[in-house]
Amino acid sequence: MSLLDYFRSSKSKTASIAKERLQILLAHERYYRNKPSYLPQLQEELLEVIRKYVNVDQDAISVKFEQDENQETLELNIVLPESQNSKSPLEI
Amino acid sequence: MARIIVVTSGKGGVGKTTTSAAIAMGLAKRGHKTAVIDFDVGLRNLDLIMGCERRVVYDFINVINGEANLNQALIRDKNCNLLYILPASQTRDKDALSIEGVGRVLEELAKDFKYIVCDSPAGIEKGAYLAMYYADDAFVVTNPEVSSVRDSDRMLGILASKSRRAELGMEPIKEFLLLTRYDPNRVESGEMLSLEDVQEILSLHLLGIIPESKSVLTASNAGIPVILDEKSDAGMAYADVVARYLGEKRPHRFIESKKGFLRKLFGGK
Numbered sequence: 368m369s370l371l372d373y374f375r376s377s378k379s380k381t382a383s384i385a386k387e388r389l390q391i392l393l394a395h396e397r398y399y400r401n402k403p404s405y406l407p408q409l410q411e412e413l414l415e416v417i418r419k420y421v422n423v424d425q426d427a428i429s430v431k432f433e434q435d436e437n438q439e440t441l442e443l444n445i446v447l448p449e450s451q452n453s454k455s456p457l458e459i
Numbered sequence: 460m461a462r463i464i465v466v467t468s469g470k471g472g473v474g475k476t477t478t479s480a481a482i483a484m485g486l487a488k489r490g491h492k493t494a495v496i497d498f499d500v501g502l503r504n505l506d507l508i509m510g511c512e513r514r515v516v517y518d519f520i521n522v523i524n525g526e527a528n529l530n531q532a533l534i535r536d537k538n539c540n541l542l543y544i545l546p547a548s549q550t551r552d553k554d555a556l557s558i559e560g561v562g563r564v565l566e567e568l569a570k571d572f573k574y575i576v577c578d579s580p581a582g583i584e585k586g587a588y589l590a591m592y593y594a595d596d597a598f599v600v601t602n603p604e605v606s607s608v609r610d611s612d613r614m615l616g617i618l619a620s621k622s623r624r625a626e627l628g629m630e631p632i633k634e635f636l637l638l639t640r641y642d643p644n645r646v647e648s649g650e651m652l653s654l655e656d657v658q659e660i661l662s663l664h665l666l667g668i669i670p671e672s673k674s675v676l677t678a679s680n681a682g683i684p685v686i687l688d689e690k691s692d693a694g695m696a697y698a699d700v701v702a703r704y705l706g707e708k709r710p711h712r713f714i715e716s717k718k719g720f721l722r723k724l725f726g727g728k
């Protein structure tokens with residue numbers, strides 16, 4: 368290791384942390400971009416209702432919003448836990 | 460056909476006005492009749508950076524409201540007679556701008572000018588929205604810093620969905636990255652996001668890197684766009700940006716640190 372490298376590595380290399388944080392954050396923000404702003408809350412409330420009947424995880428539910436020229440569709444996908452009889456996803 | 464360029468960023472203080480002044484001057488110096496408009500209503504600064512603050516009589520809002528005509532409000536630059544400045548109002552607020560009003564002024568300017576540079580205010584509210592709405596090209600000014608990169612990404616989303624081109628289903632706004640206040644020494648030591656990092660995240664067409672430079676303050680003190688300081692690093696970097704925008708191929712400069720340069724000189728890796 369050269370002296371130069373020593374000085375370089377002794378500094379905090381926070382740029383790589385910045386990059387990683389940005390990549391995660393922007394992936395999330397891009398996903399919700401131009402989608403109805405009620406989407407996260409809808410997902411939250413649906414989860415609450417479902418949990419009254421079935422004990423599902425936070426990430427067992429996904430709400431997909433799609434848009435083309437003529438229509439907007441909302442696809443709700445809930446994966447029920449293994450122990451339940453119905454292993455197949457429940458689609459509404 | 461006139462080309463409308465918006466200089467935008469989302470985040471404040473990243474160098475939009477510095478950039479607008481520099482590229483407007485650069486385009487005019489290269490023989491293109493250019494107008495530069497300050498959209499920062501209530502907080503005008505472009506006039507100061509261009510050194511014409513004492514010649515402001517009428518402003519953008521006066522023209523929109525029909526209180527003055529365009530020729531009365533446009534200020535001819537003292538260094539270049541192909542460059543004109545349309546100042547923002549200092550007393551009104553951003554609600555004085557309307558989409559129709561802005562459209563009318565741009566349409567009239569387009570008859571006479573080759574390039575119309577719109578200096579956007581910070582934020583994503585009305586002023587920034589109107590500055591980008593009619594644009595053909597966008598210069599997205601970004602600093603190598605987390606909040607600036609995030610806000611630029613947000614602005615890219617707005618350009619792609621809320622602009623006139625997007626609403627009419629036309630060819631989208633051409634987006635270019637301008638990475639400003641870049642410090643190669645801090646990048647080298649891992650303290651600052653590198654050009655490659657920012658590109659990996661935003662993946663835009665890179666128009667240029669403007670180094671962090673003392674010449675920017677010197678130029679703004681004097682009210683002379685930094686591009687006229689032809690010996691300064693920032694001035695040269697902006698001249699490259701203008702040349703690239705006009706289709707010339709020029710290698711990127713000012714991205715190597717002093718240490719990196721010395722290492723090369725002494726045969727290091």
Ligand SMILES: Nc1ncnc2c1ncn2[C@@H]1O[C@H](COP(=O)(O)OP(=O)(O)OP(=O)(O)O)[C@@H](O)[C@H]1O
Nearest residue numbers: 471472473474475476477581640670671672675676
């Ligand atoms: N390349 C640079 N090197 C050093 N200083 C710079 C550079 N670019 C801009 N600055 C400084 O940063 C500050 C903000 O610049 P500027 O006014 O152009 O930003 P802005 O994006 O227009 O700000 P606002 O969002 O408030 O309109 C100024 O003090 C300017 O001198």
Ligand SMILES: [Mg+2]
Nearest residue numbers: 475476499504
């Ligand atoms: Mg500004």
